[in-house]
Structure formats: structure tokens, C-alpha cells
Amino acid sequence: MFYLTKNLTLSIIFLLSISSFYTPTAFSQDQPQDLTIGILYDAQVYKESKFIDILEKEVPAVMGSSYNVTFPDKYQLSSEWDDDRAHEQFKLLQTDKEVDVVICLGVLGSTIAIQNKNLTKPTILWGVIDPKGQGVPLTEEGTTGIHNLNFILTSSSLKTDIITFHDAIKYEKIAVLFDDYIHHLYSPAKPLDRIVKDIGVEYTAFGVKQDIDSLLAQIDTTYDAVYASFMFKLSDEKKKELFEALAERGLYVFTAEGEEGVKNGALAGLKTEDKFDIISRRIALNIEAIFYENTNAKDLPVRVDYEEKIVLNAAVAGQLSYLPKWNVIFNAEWIDAVPEESELLSLENVLDEAIAENMNYKASQFGTLSGDELRKVANSALMPTISASMAGTWIDQPTADRAFGTRAERQLLGTLELQQVIYSEKVFVNARVQKYLQQSREAGNEQVMLDVVYQVSIAYFNLLYAKTQIQITERYLESTKRNLEIAQLRENVGYSGNSDVYRWQSNLAQSEQQVIDANLQERQQMLVLNSLLNRDMSSPIFVKDVELTDGIYAGLASEGMANLVKDPISLLIISDYVVDRAVLQRPVVQQYAAQMLAIQRQQSSDSRNRFIPEVALQGSYNRFLARGGSGTESITIPGGATGLDPLDQNWNISIVASIPLFSGFQKNRNYQKTKYDKLQLEAQQQQINLDVEKEVRSALYELASTSTNITNSREAMEAAQKNFEIVRDNYSKGRVSIIELIDAQNNAFESEQNAANAVYQFLQSSMKIQRAVGTFSLLQTDEEREQTTEDINELLQKLDR
Known part of the structure; x- marks a missing residue:
């Protein structure tokens, strides 16, 4: 009996187990189940958010092929902030048998869900404030x-915003703005009371309607700051108008709308790059x-943490003269800080501005103009000299009586004199010497311009390099943050202890300091460039990056002169060519050549001046303009029939030749001095030629x-970055230690710095060789550039032979 019963039982179990493969449940494993999601929006603006697009993709992806996830339009309901309508729509979603999950987006829908005591289906909320x-x-x-209740509580909350804002601004009284419907639906006083008590400030909460003028009338200057929560009913234009008016009153505005609110004119906000992705993934x-x-x-966690970054409006910060802490300045994301294309300065723009505004070059130009006046003064000695004078005299009567009419008691005499150099070695040589000296001054001025162009170009490249270093250090900072997350995950799964976490936290602090240092270095380079451009030292400079193929490097980029120095023979040929050009056109060489012409002319003059006289033409014309008293009457010559009237005018002209017979050996001494000056200048010329070469x-x-380092350093960077990714992956899997990962990361970081440095070193080298030659391609004419290209092509042909 027992045996039969046992066999019957086993048979029944066996049959049941077989039949289970044919039950509807088992069959449904091959046919996906329908999963319908209904959403209650507070307003259409929620429905139009990109978050919905992400959610509609994320949920089906997570649920997989076992479920047919749909978001039917008839269950996408918007209450438009109407309380009665929201209650009806929420009831519909809760009672409709087709809806499997209810999601409420917004404070109104979330509040209705919380107040409902009997949720018939899973309900997820995103709109819980407190x-x-x-x-x-x-x-x-x-x-x-x-x-059946779960909601999303993010790290971005009213408390987080208020405290972050206070840390940045240190306000004492703040106006807190809420959408009017939230202000009446849920009083924010309770959470705000707790928050402001902790930081010790005063606040007033305001409901925001369409009429922002009445709101502005209530926010007077006793407030230091304004916190603007989500204001969905206000258009972007209205928000901009509101934030602009608050900024004009000197009020700092923090927006809960993050980057979008800051773009609308708020000073600050918090931003998460993938916030919607994180929330949608959690809901899924x-x-x-x-x-x-x-x-x-009810048993699912509500907290969702993600990293946020402060966002600042550069224009508003400037308007309010707001200067945050260094770590805020360099770790924040700035809106309106990126200049327009027209504001970006190319190297050509900077060089043009430097030539027009640099004070050293202006001083040199004025010195050259002053020297040219000396040349003109020397030439003026070759021109005739005409002078006019007038003399009035009054002598005693007896003397006038005995002067026989040649001198009146009172007389006024006008004189006109003329002098003209016919021959004067001193005058001639001075005119010629000043001409050569002016050529020397002009060459010196040209050298100053080349020095300024070189200094400005190097400052430009240094600023570009500093900007690149900011980007590299920021990437290094983000990489360190990622490694810290990996270390925390390793600790959670038991791959490592908390020592790795502490090590990465230490590296994170160092990385943040590197970002600060890089930004400060950029500001220092701005100071250098501002000084060279004679700009306001505090004004920012936005520079445009350069490419190695830019026309400014004609004949010097990777396809030009750099290609000619790829081997020792090529380097020797191009060196001789460039040295020959430099000796001919380098301004400092031309400066010494002009000085040599001047001293040679002076030497020949000193030699002849000892034997050649100076010849000049002199003449004068005198006229008595007025006479009075004794001596003005006619003179009667004894025995003469008539008297003679005094002469009213007379003139004379003469040629004078003079030569000093003895001047204390002065001429000989001058001759010897000029001889030694010439020998000194010859030595200086030889040395300057050596220096130029x-x-x-x-x-x-x-x-x-x-030029070769660019390729090598770039290859090293790519290899180091690949190695870093491999080591990081192995570290996350517990296969390598933290020391290996730190070494790999540091190597990748240093190799990226080296690669960037190689580019800017090449750019600086290209400008250095142009300065050494004595001309910059940017300052050349098209014809001169073409001639340079032809010369280089000829060198290339020689090398090919």
C-alpha cells in the first residue's frame, strides 16, 4: 500500500512538473509582458524636458526583452498646476488597470501622492522638497x-543650494523665490527655518507670479542676495528681466535651475553634466x-548622489565686482566667459598691436625722430644764414658835433647780414656723419621692433601654453576623481583597504592645487602680454591657438625650413645660407656698418682738416632809419661850394678764408682718437658678426x-595614455596595485605636458630663427615671401642632388 502511494505521489509530482512547462506563466517567458508607465506632470514644461526622452529609452533598456515597456500618450497627463485637475489625473492613473507604474514629476503631483494613503500600484516621485x-x-x-511609494531625493536640494550660496557670498539677508503655486501648495518656511538657523541669516520667502514688477518692489536693498527656485511659469525673457533688475540693485542671485538659470542672468548655480541620465537610471x-x-x-532607497559643479556668470560677476575664492574661480564653470570669435586675438593681431602700442618701441621711434632732427641741423649749416638787427643810440652833443655827420646825437640803425659757407671740412663732415649716424639709429630702431615682435610672440605662445596646461591639469583632476571612485569600489568589494582611498584623496587635493597653479600661471602670462601691449594690466586676453601650418611660419614649419634640418648635411647647408642672410639684413649688423661709415668719414676729415682752410662769404647792409639832434645837418667842407648830407645807407661783401696755424695739437689729437675709435668699432663689428652667426x-x-621632438613626444604621449587605460582597468579588477596606477597616471600626465610643450617650443624656435635672421615673415611683403620660398626650393634641389 505504501509502495503504491509513494509511486502515485512521485507520478503526480512528475506530471505536474512536466505540465508546468506548458502553463501560461512559462509560456510568457517567451512572450514579453506589457509594462505601461503613466506620468503625471505638473505642467507641459516638464513633459517637454529632455529628461523624458532619456527616461523613455532608459527604462526599456534596463527591463530588457522580457517586458514591452510603453509610455502611452493617453497616460501622459499634465495638470498645468491645477489642483483639482491634478487630483483627478492622479486618481485615473492609480485606478486604470492598464497602468502598471505611476511617476509624478513636480511638487503638486508629488504632494498629492504623499497625501494619498492607499497607493494601488508602484508610485515614484520626483518633486519632494522636504x-x-x-x-x-x-x-x-x-x-x-x-x-508602493518611492521618490527621488537628490544631493541637489534646497539646503545644499542655500549653504553653497552662503559659502560663496556670505550674505546676511536673503530673499527666497518660489513659483507661486509651490509657495501656496507647500509652505517652504519649515525647511528654510532649519537651514537659516544653522548658518545664522535672515530670509523672506516670496511667491513668484507673472508680474515681476510687484515682486521687485518688495525686494529692497536691505537684502544681500536672492535664491531663485524653479520658476516654471516665467518665460526665459521674464527671468532674464528679473535677474538683470536684481543685478542692477547689486544683489547676488543663485538659481536652482543650474546652467540654464545662470545663462538667463543669475550669478551662480549648480550643474551636473549627466543629472538626467543618473535620475532616469535610478528610476529604471x-x-x-x-x-x-x-x-x-517602500523598501527602495530614495537618495541619489551625484557630483555637482558650481556655474558662474562671468558678465554678472564683473557687473557686481564679485571675486570668489581661488578654488571657486578655477574649479567653477564660467558662462559668458568664452569670447566671441571676433574677440580672439591671433598672433598677427597681437604683433600689429605691439608695433602700434609698445612703449619701448615708441621710445625708440621718438629717439630716431630726434636723431633725424640732428641730421637736419647738420645740413642746415650748409644753407645761407641771414640775420637782421636794429640798434638805437644816443650820444652826447659835443661828440655828435665833432663827428662831421657820421654820428648823430640820436639815431636808429637797421642792419641785414648774410653768411654762406663756401667750403668747410668741419661742416661738410658733420652733415655726412649725421647722415650715417641716422642710418645707424634707424637700424637700431628696426632691431628694437624685431625684439618687441619676438618678445610678444614668445609671450603669446607662453599664454597659449598656460591655457593648454589648464586643460591638461583639469583632465588630470577628473582622472584622479575617477580613480578615487574606483578605489572606493575596490574597497567595497574587498580588493583593497581604505589606504587606497586616502591616497587618492591626497592626490585629489594635489590635483586641485595644480589646477589653481595653472590658472595663476595663465594670469601671470596675461600680465606679461598686457605689459608688452601697453594694456590695462587687469584686463583679460583671449588668444587664438595657432597651427604649425599657419602662414606666419612661411619657410619654417614642418614642410619648410624644419624639413631642411633633418640631417647633418642639410643642417650645414641651411646654416651657411641663413648666416649669409643674417649678416646682410640683421639690423644690428647694419647699425654697426653705418657707424663704421660715419667714423671713416670723420677720420678722412680729421686728416684733411689740418691743411685745408675754411672759406665763407659774408655781407652786410646798413640803413639809418631815424636821426635826431646834433649831427643830422649837412656837412660843409671848407672851401666847398655846397654841404654834404650824411649817408643814410651802406653795404659791404667779402670772402673770408681762414686756417688755424696752431691749436695746441688739438687736430692731431682728434685724428688719433678717431683712429682708435675705428679700431674699436672694427673689433665690435667682428664680434657682432660672430654673435649673429x-x-x-x-x-x-x-x-x-x-621639430623632431613634436613627433616623438606625441608618440610617447599616446603610448603612455594607452598604458594608463590598461593599468586603470587592471586596477579596477584588483590585478595591480595603486603604486602602478599612480605611476601610469603620472607618466600619462607628464607625457601630455611634454607633447604640448614640444609644440610651443617649436613655435618659439621658429620665431627665434626669424629674429636671428633679422626679419619676420609676417612683416615681409608678398614679394619677399615669394623670394624666400624660391631660395628654399633651390636649397631643396641642391640637397636632392
């Missing part, structure tokens, strides 16, 4: 504990837990080095 104040005190596990995972793991929504050849060696 869980405790809204009647959802969280459990110790961070869940709601309410049947919660739905997965509910339907795959049969977890009640040395500078040219050294610049070419540097160009050869930097």
Missing part, C-alpha cells in the same frame, strides 16, 4: 516605509527591482631638435 515637512519621514535605511533600476525582484517600492646656428640646432 521629506519630513511634506510628511514622508525616512526610515533608518533611507526608504519611505510607505506601501527601481522599476526593475519592483518587477524582477518583487521588491516593494652663433645665434643663427644655435637657433637652427634648436629648431632641428624641437
